[in-house]
Amino acid sequence: MAERAARVLSVEDPEEVEREAGRSSKIPVVPEGAEWNAVERVMLQRRSIRRYKKAQVPAHLIRRLLEVARFAPSQGNCQPWKFVVVRDPDMLRGMEEFCVEQCRKLSNGLDYATLPAGSLKYRIARTKAKLFGRLQPNMLHPVPVSAVTAIAEGRFMVFHRAPTLILILMDKRGVGVPPVDIGICGTSIVLAAQSLGLGTCWVGFSKFLNDSREWCERLGVEEPYEVTEAITVGYPVGDTTRLIPRETHETVWFEGGKKQILY
Amino acid sequence: MALLSRQERRHFPDWDDPSQCIFQRVTVDLDKCDGCKLCTLACPANVLEQYGEKGRKKVRVKADVRGRISCNNCHAICENGAIEATQHYDFVGYYRQLGRGAFAKPRIF
Numbered sequence: 001m002a003e004r005a006a007r008v009l010s011v012e013d014p015e016e017v018e019r020e021a022g023r024s025s026k027i028p029v030v031p032e033g034a035e036w037n038a039v040e041r042v043m044l045q046r047r048s049i050r051r052y053k054k055a056q057v058p059a060h061l062i063r064r065l066l067e068v069a070r071f072a073p074s075q076g077n078c079q080p081w082k083f084v085v086v087r088d089p090d091m092l093r094g095m096e097e098f099c100v101e102q103c104r105k106l107s108n109g110l111d112y113a114t115l116p117a118g119s120l121k122y123r124i125a126r127t128k129a130k131l132f133g134r135l136q137p138n139m140l141h142p143v144p145v146s147a148v149t150a151i152a153e154g155r156f157m158v159f160h161r162a163p164t165l166i167l168i169l170m171d172k173r174g175v176g177v178p179p180v181d182i183g184i185c186g187t188s189i190v191l192a193a194q195s196l197g198l199g200t201c202w203v204g205f206s207k208f209l210n211d212s213r214e215w216c217e218r219l220g221v222e223e224p225y226e227v228t229e230a231i232t233v234g235y236p237v238g239d240t241t242r243l244i245p246r247e248t249h250e251t252v253w254f255e256g257g258k259k260q261i262l263y
Numbered sequence: 264m265a266l267l268s269r270q271e272r273r274h275f276p277d278w279d280d281p282s283q284c285i286f287q288r289v290t291v292d293l294d295k296c297d298g299c300k301l302c303t304l305a306c307p308a309n310v311l312e313q314y315g316e317k318g319r320k321k322v323r324v325k326a327d328v329r330g331r332i333s334c335n336n337c338h339a340i341c342e343n344g345a346i347e348a349t350q351h352y353d354f355v356g357y358y359r360q361l362g363r364g365a366f367a368k369p370r371i372f
Binding site: 032033034035036044045047048049050051111112113117129130133134137140141142143145146147149150155156201237238239240241242243244245246247248249250263 | 301334358365
């Protein structure tokens with residue numbers, strides 16, 4: 001037993017494996033205080049873009065984004081994604097109209113903040129909102145609710161009139177937690193796009209499309225797939241690359257037998 | 264052990280009460296703002312508007328709008344660095360923000 005354990009250990013010591021193979025990889029040195037490298041800069045400059053120029057993005061660039069996405073990590077390498085690319089303005093307009101209509105219905109029935117305080121409608125909507133909030137606290141978070149109302153009132157758009165839309169469908173049978181893989185895959189897309197001078201925005205409200213038999217049919221959304229996220233792609237209006245401030249987050253750090261809280 | 268009390272977990276903030284839904288602060292340096300309007304286009308929540316006489320227009324946050332999300336797109340697009348979100352949104356009760364520190368630009372370590 002002991003002999004076997006020792007053997008396993010020696011095989012799993014990567015440095016010894018390297019030595020045995022007569023090869024050795026160097027540990028890269030990044031000095032303290034080094035400037036952001038090109039990849040980090042792209043990540044820091046990425047903003048969610050909601051105003052696009054009318055110019056269409058060349059098809060080969062979209063193919064490039066999807067090619068990068070194909071190599072995103074996923075649980076058990078299950079790759080639970082399927083892409084649907086829409087670059088037809090009429091279709092995009094139709095999808096926008098459908099999602100706006102869904103927002104209108106949702107906002108009217110639930111967002112009591114838009115109704116005269118104390119009215120019967122207000123009280124009904126408020127009771128419903130508080131109840132659904134308990135069942136679906138993420139969807140009925142104050143931020144998406146205000147966005148739904150903004151869309152219903154025409155102050156905000158779902159797909160931002162972007163020339164290209166990439167829908168990311170999820171194979172519900174994926175390993176572990178497939179929505180996480182969809183997020184990781186989409187992150188590859190938005191970062192690659194940023195590096196190519198393109199702007200992107202995640203559109204979670206694209207999920208509404210699952211509720212339309214017509215759109216599911218047209219887009220080819222069939223079991224076991226469902227629309228999970230969408231990413232708008234286009235050329236941003238204005239230069240949005242200035243780095244921005246954002247809040248720091250509490251980080252717990254264990255080292256040298258000590259626990260520290262960092263920000 | 265929980266960071267939210269039982270009372271907080273049960274309290275869903277009223278969407279129409281600004282003291283329970285605290286959408287963050289946006290500050291505009293009026294000396295630097297040249298009224299170019301780019302930030303009103305970049306704002307994802309569409310909460311910025313121009314005001315003032317022609318030729319001397321400035322930007323401000325619209326009154327009574329919800330949904331500011333501290334994204335700082337306005338800061339990213341402003342050529343003069345005149346506008347900035349300086350605080351994150353926060354809520355009373357169930358959605359109270361946890362473990363957030365001060366705003367900072369990307370820090371080099």
